[in-house]
Amino acid sequence: MHPSDIIGSIAAIAMVFGYLPQTVRTVRTRSTDDIATGTFLMMGFGSACFAVQGILTGNIPLFVTNLLTTIMSSIVFGIKIYNDYFKKRR
Structure with missing residues (x-):
């Protein structure tokens, strides 16, 4: 395995x-008072762009990683x- 593959895997x-702890906490508590909307919007958008790059370049680890982070970021953002x-409003 090439050193860049090892670094990429890490x-x-x-x-x-x-992303996992924040996603789990948000789903369990439904509390989002201390979460910056812009942060999760931009992080989700960045992850989605990296996922597309992974598809376009055939880099499956890049795609899978960023697909997972996009999903988790989208859950928290939603x-x-x-x-x-x-x-x-209720």
């Missing part, structure tokens, strides 16, 4: 596990939008 694991805009 980065992929770190990215997925970096709950945040629901809490901020729909729940408060």
Whole structure:
């Protein structure tokens, strides 16, 4: 395995596990008061762009990692939008 593959694998694991605690906490508690909307919007958008790059270049690890982080970021962002805009209107 090439050193760049090893570094890429470590980065992929770190990215997925970096998003996981916040996603699990948000899904369990439904609390999003301390989450910056713009942060999760931009991180999700960036991950989605990297996922597309992974598809276009045939880089499956890049695609899978960023697909997972896009999904997790979208879950948190969706709950945040629901809490901020729909729940408060009731």
